[in-house]
Amino acid sequence: MGFSLGLRPYIGVDGTFLKGKAKGILLVVIGQDSSNHFYPLAWAVVDKETKAIWIWFMELLKNSLNLKDGEGITFMSDMQKGLTEAVRTVLPEAHYRLCEEEFKDQLKKLGELKKEAADGLLKFKTIIKILEDIRLKVMNMIRVHEEEVKTWTTDFSPKSMQLYSEYLQIGQCCKVNANGYHGYEVFEGGDKHCVRLDLGLCTCWAWDLSGIPCPHAIAAMLYKNIDTLTGMHWWFSKEAYLLTYKNKLQPVPGENFWKIEPSQKMEPPDFVMMADRPKVKRDREKNEAIKRQGGWSLSRKGRPSKGKGKAKQPQKKERSLIDEETQEYISLSNPPVS
Numbered sequence: 001m002g003f004s005l006g007l008r009p010y011i012g013v014d015g016t017f018l019k020g021k022a023k024g025i026l027l028v029v030i031g032q033d034s035s036n037h038f039y040p041l042a043w044a045v046v047d048k049e050t051k052a053i054w055i056w057f058m059e060l061l062k063n064s065l066n067l068k069d070g071e072g073i074t075f076m077s078d079m080q081k082g083l084t085e086a087v088r089t090v091l092p093e094a095h096y097r098l099c100e101e102e103f104k105d106q107l108k109k110l111g112e113l114k115k116e117a118a119d120g121l122l123k124f125k126t127i128i129k130i131l132e133d134i135r136l137k138v139m140n141m142i143r144v145h146e147e148e149v150k151t152w153t154t155d156f157s158p159k160s161m162q163l164y165s166e167y168l169q170i171g172q173c174c175k176v177n178a179n180g181y182h183g184y185e186v187f188e189g190g191d192k193h194c195v196r197l198d199l200g201l202c203t204c205w206a207w208d209l210s211g212i213p214c215p216h217a218i219a220a221m222l223y224k225n226i227d228t229l230t231g232m233h234w235w236f237s238k239e240a241y242l243l244t245y246k247n248k249l250q251p252v253p254g255e256n257f258w259k260i261e262p263s264q265k266m267e268p269p270d271f272v273m274m275a276d277r278p279k280v281k282r283d284r285e286k287n288e289a290i291k292r293q294g295g296w297s298l299s300r301k302g303r304p305s306k307g308k309g310k311a312k313q314p315q316k317k318e319r320s321l322i323d324e325e326t327q328e329y330i331s332l333s334n335p336p337v338s
Contacts, residue, residue: 003039006241006244010032011030013029013076014027021125024045025045025049027043033241033244034156034157034159034237034241035148037145041065043134059090069093069094074097076096084096149242157236164229164232167213167218170215171217171222172222174188174216178223182199184197197220197221204216
């Protein structure tokens with residue numbers, strides 16, 4: 001298994017909804033090689049994300065990768081529902097961290113799927129077809145990534161050497177004071193750090209966290225006339241990279257050749273109503289589209305005005321008096337002319 005042979009003890013976990021013909025949630029677990037390629041470790045389709053489902057999934061992962069109690073393993077995810085409790089239950093000694101925005105985007109990509117390919121993968125295929133497509137992509141990905149090692153010009157990955165070269169330039173400008181044993185005080189501008197070459201530690205913690213010698217460690221090695229590449233962790237070596245991709249996924253014949261026992265037959269997840277406002281689709285009349293080609297097709301803006309835009313003039317009430325003698329009405333609006 002590539003994880004135990006050459007990958008760092010670092011596992012990313014995520015889940016994504018299947019919104020097409022097949023409903024459910026796709027759970028994905030990945031590692032990362034020395035060239036920053038994501039290495040899929042396991043995947044499964046479930047009906048929903050709960051603590052019980054994550055415990056079931058983590059139990060299978062624990063047995064497959066031989067993680068024991070999780071000591072030395074770091075899990076990273078995007079606050080998946082129930083995952084934190086599952087990790088603490090199944091792997092109590094493992095560490096759990098939340099991922100950054102850049103890692104969230106990468107974590108949702110299994111291999112390097114384009115958006116159009118991903119839409120086609122999820123919308124128009126059954127669960128068996130989806131899982132088969134993932135298997136094929138992972139099988140091809142392992143072959144392609146293994147062939148990349150032929151382009152390496154050193155014994156370490158190009159990504160790690162790029163960062164090492166930047167650190168080397170900074171380290172050559174640092175000032176070093178030594179205590180004559182294994183301790184060094186390294187000045188970088190206005191900052192000062194302590195380095196222990198025998199322990200592989202620096203007070204900046206960059207060397208310990210990344211596995212690549214920090215500028216202060218490189219400065220101490222140059223002061224001691226030690227090959228600075230000896231401080232690179234084995235995870236970044238060509239040997240570790242080749243061991244990671246040593247094991248391959250084997251070809252699988254077509255469905256007609258599958259021998260499935262009735263007890264092992266896969267069934268789709270039960271339909272789960274999402275906690276959202278249900279969509280209502282109005283039933284249209286049979287000839288509604290033809291009818292709308294007439295007067296209905298005009299928008300309100302294009303319809304003839306019905307007089308709403310003209311203000312009505314107020315009508316004045318006629319004022320009048322009654323002549324007491326003749327009992328006739330006398331109009332005050334149009335008084336009689338004598």
